Amino acid sequence: MILSCEHVSKNFKDTIAVKDVSLELEEAESIGIVGESGSGKSTLANILGGLVRPNSGTVYFEGENIMDMKKHNDLNFRQNVQFVFQSPKESLHPYLKVRTSLREPFFAKGRPRTTKKEMDREILRALERVQLNETVLDKYPHQLSGGQAQRISIVRAMITDPKVVIFDEAVSALDILVQKEVIEILKKLRHNIRTSYLFITHDISTVKSLTDRIIVMKDGKIVETGKTDDILNNPQAPYTKKLIASAI
Amino acid sequence: MRKYVFILSVILLLIPLSLGIVSFFYTPYPITEMDIDNRFSGISKAHLLGTDQFGRDLLSRLMVASRYALLLGTVSVTLGLCAGAFIGVISALSNKWISMIFLRFIDGMLAFPGIVLAMMFVVVFGDGLYSTLIAIAIFMIPIFARLTYSLIKEQQHALYIVAAKSMGLSTPRIVWRHYLPVILPRLVTQFSASIGSAILIESALSYLGLGVVPPNASFGLMLKEAQSFMLSYPYLILPSGILLVITVLGLNLMGDTLNDRLMKLGDTHD
Ligand SMILES: Nc1ncnc2c1ncn2[C@@H]1O[C@H](COP(=O)(O)OP(=O)(O)OP(=O)(O)O)[C@@H](O)[C@H]1O
Numbered sequence A: 001m002i003l004s005c006e007h008v009s010k011n012f013k014d015t016i017a018v019k020d021v022s023l024e025l026e027e028a029e030s031i032g033i034v035g036e037s038g039s040g041k042s043t044l045a046n047i048l049g050g051l052v053r054p055n056s057g058t059v060y061f062e063g064e065n066i067m068d069m070k071k072h073n074d075l076n077f078r079q080n081v082q083f084v085f086q087s088p089k090e091s092l093h094p095y096l097k098v099r100t101s102l103r104e105p106f107f108a109k110g111r112p113r114t115t116k117k118e119m120d121r122e123i124l125r126a127l128e129r130v131q132l133n134e135t136v137l138d139k140y141p142h143q144l145s146g147g148q149a150q151r152i153s154i155v156r157a158m159i160t161d162p163k164v165v166i167f168d169e170a171v172s173a174l175d176i177l178v179q180k181e182v183i184e185i186l187k188k189l190r191h192n193i194r195t196s197y198l199f200i201t202h203d204i205s206t207v208k209s210l211t212d213r214i215i216v217m218k219d220g221k222i223v224e225t226g227k228t229d230d231i232l233n234n235p236q237a238p239y240t241k242k243l244i245a246s247a248i
Numbered sequence B: 001m002r003k004y005v006f007i008l009s010v011i012l013l014l015i016p017l018s019l020g021i022v023s024f025f026y027t028p029y030p031i032t033e034m035d036i037d038n039r040f041s042g043i044s045k046a047h048l049l050g051t052d053q054f055g056r057d058l059l060s061r062l063m064v065a066s067r068y069a070l071l072l073g074t075v076s077v078t079l080g081l082c083a084g085a086f087i088g089v090i091s092a093l094s095n096k097w098i099s100m101i102f103l104r105f106i107d108g109m110l111a112f113p114g115i116v117l118a119m120m121f122v123v124v125f126g127d128g129l130y131s132t133l134i135a136i137a138i139f140m141i142p143i144f145a146r147l148t149y150s151l152i153k154e155q156q157h158a159l160y161i162v163a164a165k166s167m168g169l170s171t172p173r174i175v176w177r178h179y180l181p182v183i184l185p186r187l188v189t190q191f192s193a194s195i196g197s198a199i200l201i202e203s204a205l206s207y208l209g210l211g212v213v214p215p216n217a218s219f220g221l222m223l224k225e226a227q228s229f230m231l232s233y234p235y236l237i238l239p240s241g242i243l244l245v246i247t248v249l250g251l252n253l254m255g256d257t258l259n260d261r262l263m264k265l266g267d268t269h270d
């Protein structure tokens, strides 16, 4: 078990965003978290990734409570859980060239120093895996297409081989064809590395080919969880049925 | 249009700048050299801008005054910028309590009119170049601290900052690499305009007899001396008055237009 949480809850003033959620992500496993807008998916993801502190409950990384971590393990956690956000262009620094942005992960606190040459070699290799030409390296985010920008974000999240990558609506902002492309790329990436994935989406159809398990959320709570095939072919909760119907 | 304003500001600034720079190597006369036979000489071949009540060459004094104004303005505002930006970053990124204490402190300082603060300082620590410089720097600190604070707060929830944090970068690196390129243009804009106000404060202090002291030359001092002879030799006030206006106007116009230009030079680190 690589990342898990027990009974986490989070409210923002009067809004209950996440209520008593527990889940476990195994090594090399891929989970989809599905639910309508406002169901608390992003909040849960941010809690799991340590970006948001829950009001109650505990998050464990490699079995250790992330709140109690000593410095060394905290750095280890920070480096090994990476995010890809919904708006690819906004998550890249507007004034930094792609090359500069892609070197940043190598400067994470506590990482052994890498030479620029080694970084660039890794970057080129990663670009190839997401089918991008190296000409993008000298561009600014505003000069990229949405699909290119999202692939850059994926490279940035995965270039240092994290153990967990959290995708928060990573393909929702892209148009259908580009969505397909990115999903294909992600599928290929999955076969290569023993990374665990958390795919968050309101559109169940975008994750059905990417995940082993699906967790369905509504109003901050888990309403159903199961193997992807079972959820798709034999949903139990009426809410899940509705989600599947609306995705087709 | 903006392009022409920028060019205009550069041209305006080149006047005091070239005068000030040349003054390091050359002035037509030593600035304290008196020529009693040639008092109030008016424009002549020997004295291009005439002489003052002691027969000192006005052009030479103006050149040295430009040098002091620009040097003092730049150095004091740079000090204020560095200290202010540092305080601003700390108050924006620390926890609630530290942040609140810093903000109260900044607001307290901002509540004082700058010139009063500077006067108090100079009165307490003595007049002269260095205390004027420090006084102006202190006056600039809260301005830059406030600006930096609000610029950082503005960006704090931007996705690219969240992304930088989630990557596990250290706070100094996030500030340097991720905040700075975005907030730098605004700081530089403020920097340019602040040099203008620093020069005005310096002039005001000198005018009040608190800043640069005779027989040295500064805009404020020259204005004050000219004022005594306002009725008989009114044109004496023109050289320092006009150059002061040109300098401050140039700096303010530059500040206004610099912002847009700097935005384009985003990637400052490659
Ligand atoms: N920073 C915040 N401050 C206040 N309320 C928030 C904040 N973040 C989320 N919420 C609220 O918490 C609830 C859950 O939000 P969350 O973003 O987790 O939902 P989501 O499932 O990711 O939705 P979407 O599909 O639209 O991204 C919503 O009602 C939202 O308004």
Ligand SMILES: [Mg+2]
Residues within 6 Å of the ligand: A041, A042, A043, A168, A169
């Ligand atoms: Mg969301």
